[in-house]
Amino acid sequence: MFLQILTLAVIFFLTFPFFFFFILNINSNSKSNKPSSTTSDVLPKRYPIIGSYLAVKSNLRNRVQWITQILQHCPSATYTLHHVFGYRQIFTANPDNVHHILKTNFNNYPKGHFFINVFFDFLGNGIFNADGDPWKFQRQVSSHEFNTKSLRKFVETVVDSELHGRLIPFLSDAVSDRTVVDLQDVLQRFAFDNVCKIAFGYDPACLLPSLPPTQFADAFEEATRLSADRFRAPLSIHWRIERFLNIGSERKLKTAISRVRDFSEKVVREKKQELADNSSLKSVDLLSRFLSSGHSDENFVTDIVISFILAGRDTTSAALTWFFWLIYKHPEVEKEILKEIKEKSDMPVYEEVKDMVYIHASLCESMRLYPPVPTDGKLAVEDDVLPDGTVVKKGTLVTYAPYAMGRMEKIWGPDWAEFKPERWLESDEAGKRSLVGRDPYTYPVFNAGPRICLGKEMAFLQMKRLVGGVLRRFKVVPVGEERFEPVFLAYLTAKMEGGFPVRVIERGELH
Template sequence: MFIQLLTLPIIFFLTIPLFFFILNKNSKSQKSDVLPKRYPIIGSYFAVKSNLSNRVQWITQILQNCPSATYTLHLVFGYRWILTANPDNVHHILKTNFNNYPKGYFFISVFFDFLGNGIFNADGESWKFERQLSSHEFNTKSLRKFVETVVDTELHDRLVPVLSDAASDETVLDLQDVLQRFAFDNVCKIAFGHDPACLLPCLPQTQFADAFEEATQLSSGRFRDPLSAPWRIKRFFNIGSERKLKMAIAQVRDFAKKIVREKKQELADKSSLKSVDLLSRFLSSGHSDENFVTDIVISFILAGRDTTSAALTWFFWLIYEHPEVEKEILKEIKEKSDTPVYEEVKDMVYVHASLCESMRLYPPVPTDGKLAVEDAVLPDGTEVKRGNMVTYAPYAMGRMEKIWGTDWAEFKPERWLERDEAGKWSFVGRDPYTYPVFNAGPRICLGKEMAFLQMKRLVAGVLRRFKLVPAVEQGFQPVFVAHLTAKMKGGFPIRVEEREEFD
């Protein structure tokens, strides 16, 4: 009798989700509304689950159909997830009420195994300390010069030869993979002073890069799951994806700590600091705790590895689709060809505008979530309860007619430019709460200038010598997928053509 009484509630709770699943499945035969259906107890769980693969596009469609570009999604057991593409709300979250919206326990716990207490996985006093320390190092002229040297070396010694060989051999390259290798080499040199040599002519697989990629993908898989119980159970029993993640993280952190120890010894043997990579700077400033500097540097590698490569992947697709834009870019590159490196990238306003426009449509980080510490009310009147997840969506914001006008779907670098009386272009930016591609407020990206330098140097160095032609069937449309950062699904196959003349 006791077993029967115990079994009845279990059957009841198992039957409820099944009932609503059938109801949801049957409703698909009818014309569904844009806004997700909501049921008792489970909220819009099935809608969330069925849109995991196109989560960003689904969120965008919802927000485009909300008057204030904000929507409260109801999940299991009354949990509320607030989504917004409203610039006033973004300003409230990232600036005026910054302390009420930290990353929060959920985000930190998801990525703690991988990132530890690194700056991108920290809140409160820990974050403030790391931000202050990092900000000081990022603002030095010597680091900027070091970045210029690293980027130019990787460009001329590795990327250009790889593209030249592909042009000569008429082989197809995955541009997304090539750009990721370029970015990974760069960021490891800048962060660690270590060269993983991913972008060699043979395009080798390297243990550190492979482990880092697997750790990133599996960690982001945790975050995408609407329920955390499955991955927590797998982690407890060390099975499946969690076993793979544990092994990948161990490889990354062991390798990183090995570099930290070697760098400590190198600095101890020197009478003065000559290395200008970030790790050397952190260690030389007196912060020698192995775990502390490892966490910080791994976070910087994560931030710098996929963001620039993602932005450039979509940029090259868009300029191929818009030859008139490519023509303007080539004209500007030719005008700046005899200019010193830093002056060249600083003065490339049309390239800068084209990159901004590309990232408007395809931001490297399409969504960013916070956790409300206390009850609040957003500027548009949306109520926020303590413990609610609050997510702003740069991908959706780039597709808002209220922000960008009726031509928001068009790729138009000119929307970022204006001509003076002499007909010369000048760049006209948007405030970071309307265009939060590099975050905004106290957490605005420290590496923004570094990212633009890297991207503009690569664009100039590549396009002055090569034309990149997608190796795809006519009518092909790439698919935007979001992990921790954006990807082009299946990669970006291209053929490389040498430019016979630079016009």
């Protein structure tokens, strides 16, 4: 007990100068929220001891936009942010730097102990929270399963079942009842049902007509949000103290994680028993595949499946939410999408999805402006120098920012702010469109290098099937003031603040 009191006392005296300085300068951060045409005014002010803490704190809710504005004003699109007690964090939107971090010098930039410690309670040693040999092993196992045709076919079946069995009927009811629906919530439920079926072989049935609360889904959402709050905290000592004392948000997080893991472990045990009782059972979901291939350790498979649920639930729903907002604002794009849907409607499912190049380009363009994962950080193992000359000291957090990269004139040209799917397309002499590939280090929406997203193809399959199925039947119209603009929030993934209320209108036959 004495040691605990002593530790808290030391923490208080170390942080007292910061709080004193904060009180004296409480009004000095007002200018940091105001955009300026000059670089000197855009860059945050830095003070002794606390660095740029005042600017960081005043921009917590719009941190991604704030960092983007800073990077847009830096010649090399790289900036070193100074935190409390001399700690530094490097932000970059420079493709050469991203290539260096994610591929050329990959081994020097793991996730690192900071990221792993923040998310360990939730993700354990899962693939998205692992480095070194544990990550390599999980990556190898997962890559084998993701590259099988049988899994792709299973994903197609699951997506079509959820689309035609739940989402389309739900939207049809919304048309009949003339109700306003939160499309962000609906898409999250759709994605959660899908990913749980694919990962666990379990149907949480979130997207029922009544939009029921589900213990597992609600606990998962709570655990995700509170874990993200840890990562975004300007001083990690705050949440560490709360965890130590089991109070506040950390107590809520502990409860949510306990519910997620208890349920997940129960499903794993039941699946193991099911496979043991019926050795001829077809291994279709990821959990069955891992268990059938000899990976029977419950902690291992629980960690990896929770990681895949996290990735599959939030990323596709975030991408689709912003996509529907953008095509509403750009009716000329919606018109081209409808034309493509009509042309491909007689094709088999897989061929239809593969040939929907304009929808694919529209999704890519939407994710350029609103990437599901707006920033991603790595921790430098050793001293380094980035290609643009930025010096990286051992232990520095280096963050690349897909959100900012999608808004860089040097990368996308003077029309970077415009929503133009055509920038992803080219036409041959016969007028047939095809996709133009982009360097993944210029467009790292699906990560890049050795950690590039395994589920990229499945994500596009799910999104394109949903877009085709929904827009074939319905028009989505946002509800709100005429000039209403949704607010972009960045947790682990991008969200719209307050949801995305819409009305759904029956489109009728396509002409």
